[in-house]
Amino acid sequence: MRNRNFVRFLLVTVVAAVLACAPAMAAQAPHAMVVSESAQATQAGLEILKKGGNAVDAAAAVALALGVTNAGSCGLGGGGFMLIYMARQGQFFALDFRETAPKAATADMYIRNGHPNERLAVVGPLAVGVPGQVAGIRDALKRFGTMTFQQVAAPAIKLARDGFPITSLLAGEIAHNRNYIAAEPEFAKVFLRPDGSAPPADTVIRQPELARTLERLGNRPAENFYHGEIAREIASYIKSQGGIITTDDLSDYRAVWREPLHRAFQGNEVYVMPPPSSGGVLLEMLGMLEPGHLPGLGLNSPPYLARLAEVMRQGFIDRALYADPAFVHVPLQVLLSPKHIDEARRRALHHNTLAPRIAPAHDHGTSNFCVVDKDGNVVALTTTINTAFGAKMMVPKLGVVLNDEMDDFAVAPNVPNVYRLQGAKANEIAPGKRPLSSMTPIIVVSHGRPIMTTGGSGGPTILTGVLQVTLNILDFHLGPEQAVTTPRIHEQASPDIIFAEAAIPEPTRRALSEMGYKLKVVPHLGAVNAITIEAGNLHGAFDPRKGGGVAGY
Numbered sequence: 001m002r003n004r005n006f007v008r009f010l011l012v013t014v015v016a017a018v019l020a021c022a023p024a025m026a027a028q029a030p031h032a033m034v035v036s037e038s039a040q041a042t043q044a045g046l047e048i049l050k051k052g053g054n055a056v057d058a059a060a061a062v063a064l065a066l067g068v069t070n071a072g073s074c075g076l077g078g079g080g081f082m083l084i085y086m087a088r089q090g091q092f093f094a095l096d097f098r099e100t101a102p103k104a105a106t107a108d109m110y111i112r113n114g115h116p117n118e119r120l121a122v123v124g125p126l127a128v129g130v131p132g133q134v135a136g137i138r139d140a141l142k143r144f145g146t147m148t149f150q151q152v153a154a155p156a157i158k159l160a161r162d163g164f165p166i167t168s169l170l171a172g173e174i175a176h177n178r179n180y181i182a183a184e185p186e187f188a189k190v191f192l193r194p195d196g197s198a199p200p201a202d203t204v205i206r207q208p209e210l211a212r213t214l215e216r217l218g219n220r221p222a223e224n225f226y227h228g229e230i231a232r233e234i235a236s237y238i239k240s241q242g243g244i245i246t247t248d249d250l251s252d253y254r255a256v257w258r259e260p261l262h263r264a265f266q267g268n269e270v271y272v273m274p275p276p277s278s279g280g281v282l283l284e285m286l287g288m289l290e291p292g293h294l295p296g297l298g299l300n301s302p303p304y305l306a307r308l309a310e311v312m313r314q315g316f317i318d319r320a321l322y323a324d325p326a327f328v329h330v331p332l333q334v335l336l337s338p339k340h341i342d343e344a345r346r347r348a349l350h351h352n353t354l355a356p357r358i359a360p361a362h363d364h365g366t367s368n369f370c371v372v373d374k375d376g377n378v379v380a381l382t383t384t385i386n387t388a389f390g391a392k393m394m395v396p397k398l399g400v401v402l403n404d405e406m407d408d409f410a411v412a413p414n415v416p417n418v419y420r421l422q423g424a425k426a427n428e429i430a431p432g433k434r435p436l437s438s439m440t441p442i443i444v445v446s447h448g449r450p451i452m453t454t455g456g457s458g459g460p461t462i463l464t465g466v467l468q469v470t471l472n473i474l475d476f477h478l479g480p481e482q483a484v485t486t487p488r489i490h491e492q493a494s495p496d497i498i499f500a501e502a503a504i505p506e507p508t509r510r511a512l513s514e515m516g517y518k519l520k521v522v523p524h525l526g527a528v529n530a531i532t533i534e535a536g537n538l539h540g541a542f543d544p545r546k547g548g549g550v551a552g553y
């Protein structure tokens with residue numbers, strides 16, 4: 001008995017200590033704010049804002065710092081999307097620095113003996129797309145930044161050189177990929193302990209090669225990364241492993257400025273990334289829900305979740321038409337027209353479902369963050385190397401972890417990728433093409449002024465997570481903390497199942513089953529962070545599902 005009491009006392013003490021140490025998941029500030037999936041990366045952004053940098057400078061600093069602290073999720077070897085609102089112009093800008101397929105890539109490059117081998121698109125040299133991260137950060141800074149690359153890279157360089165205690169997220173990713181990491185001595189030297197075991201959370205790790213690479217980028221990061229010595233080191237390492245990315249692929253890489261998509265919702269205007277993001281699907285789903293008087297159904301009530309699931313399914317059916325607009329005509333005018341959205345809403349009736357045999361891939365690649373500066377500029381940025389530790393390869397001398405973004409293409413018609421998304425013709429592989437993405441950073445304005453920004457990580461659950469958090473804020477008037485914490489569902493048409501977080505109460509799940517839906521209970525679905533914006537009151541929260549940091553001044 002005394003023993004049991006002692007154990008209980010210990011448990012209570014440990015839980016209290018953990019809660020006391022855990023950073024607050026929400027913060028309020030009058031002028032400027034950063035929320036990201038890392039406490040240190042958030043501080044990097046705040047440091048830049050306090051030094052007088054604007055939201056774009058701070059976003060560059062956060063992205064570079066995340067590449068160090070969340071090295072399993074994003075970094076110089078990956079790419080992303082950046083949605084920017086510049087207050088002075090009152091305009092939105094979308095920067096696409098998504099990876100591209102190498103010039104030698106072909107639609108059938110993963111077919112072996114007549115059969116698709118999807119594994120080749122996930123692990124190893126053929127999985128790697130030409131990285132876009134450095135070009136994206138350079139172009140954003142060049143157009144809107146006020147600081148040099150070395151100024152915004154300084155916090156990341158310090159973190160990489162001096163080290164930082166790893167989170168349980170990174171510790172878990174390392175443990176999960178230990179065998180891949182152990183296969184490459186330089187990779188192992190950074191992420192494993194000397195005895196080859198995976199380090200536990202809070203172990204301090206250092207990335208001296210990555211620090212050096214960030215320094216070598218100087219103030220001409222794109223020239224230095226895509227041309228010259230660094231490009232040669234990347235290409236020769238990939239070639240030595242049997243990959244096909246060449247120095248030509250690197251020198252031809254360009255980030256692309258695009259016109260954001262937008263649509264009215266409840267008197268607001270929602271801005272999203274255009275293709276090759278599938279952000280348009282989010283607009284379509286919002287459009288289908290708009291006349292629905294959702295608050296009347298009740299937040300997370302069975303009829304509300306059923307309606308969401310039906311709308312999500314329709315959205316994902318149309319997602320098959322999205323792809324790189326340089327290669328495929330994406331019929332946005334049709335997809336986002338009131339007529340199509342009305343028809344999609346009518347089609348959004350429940351039909352018989354397949355057996356729930358598949359869970360969404362449990363993966364932690366990708367990182368989203370949002371920044372608001374004192375002048376009202378806003379950046380929402382999602383960046384990724386795709387699955388945790390990307391292609392499971394690190395360029396040894398550079399400390400750069402390489403992405404496995406090729407898996408976001410259709411590996412072969414109707415072959416599902418790691419996120420169980422079915423391969424569609426529009427998204428087949430071609431040289432220089434960008435793979436379709438679910439990454440959906442968004443900014444919402446009301447009467448011409450930003451009122452909220454959000455985005456997430458978690459493959460296709462990004463679209464449905466961002467949808468639910470946006471509805472929680474705009475329709476249910478929740479603060480960001482509750483908006484991101486509220487349990488979520490996910491439905492992506494194939495498999496035709498409602499994935500429900502375990503935190504959705506059992507009676508609600510039972511009611512959905514009784515309505516005829518097939519449910520699969522999962523621990524959690526992606527991670528979404530958000531900031532709500534009012535004059536003199538910024539309110540941000542990160543997602544406790546994944547952890548992070550939020551800070552402002």
Ligand code: DON
Pocket residue numbers: 363364365366384385386387405408436437438439457458459460462
């Ligand atoms: O661009 C995409 O849609 C994927 N590469 C995102 C991957 C992701 O979010 C992994 N997450 N946990």
